[in-house]
Amino acid sequence: MKAKNYCPEYEKYKTIRQWALLGQLPKKDAKGVELWANRNCQTSYVYYSPDEVVPATEKELQDFFQPERDRKNKLARLNRKWRKEAEEKKRQEEQKKIFDEAVEAALLPYRDLIWKLTEKTKELYPKKEYPKSIVIDTETTGLDPFRDELLQVSIIDEEGNVLFDSYFKPLRHKEWSKAESVNHISLKMVADAPYINEKAAELYAILSQAHWIIGYNVDFDLRFLMGSDIITDEEYNAFRTEDVMIQFAEIYGEYSVYHEDYKWQKLTTAAAYYDYDWAEHEEAHNSLGDCYATLFVYHKILSGE
Incomplete structure (x- = not known):
């Protein structure tokens, strides 16, 4: 398989999405050619020549881009959900911190007393x-x-x-x-x-x-x-x-x-x-x-x- 960037004969070839952005879509019998997107040879796409595409109607373009819009909308909803959850988690952590600090402050005067009582019970506990x-x-x-x-x-x-x-x-x-x-x-x-x-x-x-x-x-x-x-x-x-x-x-x-x-x-x-x-x-x-x-x-x- 060839890399598109290094093949001058494919210079005017485009992916189906690239043609759709220009208002055109491949013909029904168009086969295209699979090429590496760049010299790294990690991702390949099917590219179509100018002779293999025709002007598309507004509905055809809407239908073509609908899955992409759906994916973007879903991702946007998920991002909003994740942000909301992260904000709620942060709020709860801050509230817990405030509560813990308040409890610590309230218990502070009694800690010494509790410690003294504990030490006394140790002394008085029956020897065994x-x-x-x-x-x-x-x-x-x-x-x-x-x-x-x-x-x-x-x-x-x-x-x-x-x-x-x-x-x-x-x-x-x-x-x-x-x-x-x-x-x-x-x-x-x-x-x-x-x-x-x-x-x-x-x-x-x-x-x-x-x-x-x-x-x-x-x-x-x-x-x-x-x-x-x-x-x-x-x-x-x-x-x-x-x-x-x-x-x-x-x-x-x-x-x-x-x-x-x-x-x-x-x-x-x-x-x-x-x-x-x-x-x-x-x-x-x-x-x-x-x-x-x-x-x-x-x-x-x-x-x-």
């Missing part, structure tokens, strides 16, 4: 011996440990015994649609749940006795516990942890050239890799179910399977 090695998982309203909130915390020991499992009612958030699409925890599910500070002492009693904290992206969980004043910065930095996610990443072996390290995998990927049966703990949902899966993967890694 807990396992030294635990598995933890959390569900949250988002990814920011100092703006988002805990929705569920689950802790089991290395034998799979449940040490702690509770939903929490957020203090500030009334919706978390993006997180809900992942963890399936709705506002209705936590409407009657305790606030995090009501369980702070019990949680702290377990964490403070732990020598090893095992988790899948365990740093994420601990940061949220720190953001909720369950543990201090010093305690967070002092914990000895086993991050199963990082351990499994090397085993899975998907290397990221950009990060110059092994790519982190989802817990579901790790569980599937070792043929974990989620139905084994049908009564466990959300973070508790993830605790069991994490423990299973951890034991598989330790055994070298």
Whole structure:
């Protein structure tokens, strides 16, 4: 196939649209010739010679350009819709920001009091011996440990015994649609749940006795516990942890050239890799179910399977 720009014999040839813009259309028996539009040879069109076209009626031209007008009108409607949706999303985000800032400002005078009460309940909580090695998982309203909130915390020991499992009612958030699409925890599910500070002492009693904290992206969980004043910065930095996610990443072996390290995998990927049966703990949902899966993967890694 030839490129039109490099063929002088086709200089006066035009596409059907180009002829239509001049008020002409190809004859019924016109065959035309297919040519590359330019020397890059990426797009080809059928070109017609001046002898293959005749003057078109106004209706013929209207019929020819109607699909093009329809496409343009549809695109214009879509653009208006997208702009409207983008403006509405921006408006909602701005309203949410204003609401969050107002809530933060309203809560500020009470934060110190809540923290003092939490510390006092830790002191008064009955002394009890807990396992030294635990598995933890959390569900949250988002990814920011100092703006988002805990929705569920689950802790089991290395034998799979449940040490702690509770939903929490957020203090500030009334919706978390993006997180809900992942963890399936709705506002209705936590409407009657305790606030995090009501369980702070019990949680702290377990964490403070732990020598090893095992988790899948365990740093994420601990940061949220720190953001909720369950543990201090010093305690967070002092914990000895086993991050199963990082351990499994090397085993899975998907290397990221950009990060110059092994790519982190989802817990579901790790569980599937070792043929974990989620139905084994049908009564466990959300973070508790993830605790069991994490423990299973951890034991598989330790055994070298």
